[in-house]
Amino acid sequence: MDALHTIHGIVARDLRRAGRQKSRLVGGLARPFMWLILVGTGYNSITTVEGSVSYYAFVYPGLVVMAALFGAMLTAISTVYDREFGMLRLMLSSPSGVYAVLTGRAVSATLVGALQGAVVLLTLPIFLPVTLAQMLAALGVLMVGAAVSGTMGLLVAAPLRSVENFAGVINVVLFPLFFLSGALYPTAGMPLWARVASQLNPVTYAVDMMRGALGQPVEFCVWRSLGALGMALVVTFVGSALLFDPERRFVLKGRGGKP
């Protein structure tokens, strides 16, 4: 019961914070639309992707995932702000323990990411024909993709000690995850190293499932994608818990810093 209260408290706090950081929400939504309008329009006029009707159709699922990826990961990575300003220490001193704290954080990151992705998804009928069933399936994929993005964000935040690293994380982690996901261009034509990296990248499977949900050709079967995303969820969550828990971090590293 304690754990449920803790998760409730963290989710309520994070959603309030997200709702009050309007510039961050607007920025998160502007990113996929900018890509769609500024870059997509250019590519759309010069190329089509095999199996897709247009570059718009090809890139749209990726942009939905992009909104969820950035929204969820940045919400989760904001844990580093909490560390710097003492709120994380408060949370970790809760009797519920580190797993409840991280579950709360992961749930709120998932909700924020899924909400941002849903806004992009809801504009899809303006650009492309889509059925209600496809939209509902896409919403399901969106939730899974946002959840994995959230736990990946927690894993990234775990070793960070300062908000000064935040911009670097976006460049070094978020953009490579997105660019190597097949969201913007098919992975088939990439060099071997990029194809291998793409297949190790959980975002690839979220994008592929999103394509399938929206009636486009897919590269992987749905079970493989679900398995990869499920594995990524578990590994990143447990990894985060090990790194966030001050006692376990001490055991792992042989020494530890102040939480």
Next chain:
Amino acid sequence: MTNIEDRDIENKEPAIQADGLGRDYGEVRALEGLDLHVPRGSLVGLLGPNGAGKTTAMLLLATLLRPSRGVARVFGHDCASEPTAVRRRLGLAFHEASIDGLLTVEENLYFAARLAGLGGATANQAVRDALARTGLEGRAKQPARQLSAGWRRLADIARATLHSPDLLILDEPTVGLDPEHREQTWQLLETERRTRHTSILFSTHYLAEAESCDHVVLLANGRVVSTGTPAALKASVGAEMVEVEGAGASRFVSALSDRVTVRTQIQTTRGFRVGVEGSRDELAGLASVGSGVDRFSIRPVTLDDVYFARALTPVSPVPGTST
């Protein structure tokens, strides 16, 4: 929930019992070995210069760090192996107020209530009580970032106490506050002690705040250098403190030791502070002892004197106090 056997243990155990508690950060020994006994309902001050190990000791007791050596028990529960049981009894306030500026005061308190495992009507009541206790009712809907430092700290104390903890661990709870808010903070904490019999362990750099402690522990370089009641610690430094300044201060202090019992000698930038035994009348006659003394005064010993004598200079043990 604690079972009957657990409660039986808890009823006999002190709020804190630490034996040889120590912590290293890599090669650095942040806390050498702390022996600490905090009886139930007592107010204990942890004093010492920056880097003495105060915060590390508090983090260990709050189960946020694992000790490198020694053991600590909170109401009989081992901090290392029973962190959940320990955390249920604790209220914590850190050096910086753990208040989210984007939330209102009330939302911050609800957040804290949930973290403490409170929900529904219990959480509502706890938040209402905390707001009333701290005088924050009128600011409940105000975003916390709009609060002054003083009100922010009071909100932090409201947060730390809203779940009625049995032990409060407060790391410099009044740092940066004006005298009025310092006074308010201490009144709140005193009310907690009186009405709930809450035990309090705190650190501070305002040594006058430690005067009302039941017990004071002085740390320096990760070690306990002195411990006792404020009165005993002050008595260990001397009955009175003589302050002398001027070119002849050094000669004066040498001459002084021939006439009275000198307990402590602290060199300052302009002269000396000397802790001595003897009545004030007897000591007043010493003013004529030496020449070249610009200033001579006699005043009661304070905890600041104890701090300078024990924490900043090496000392030999003084009878009457444990070191």
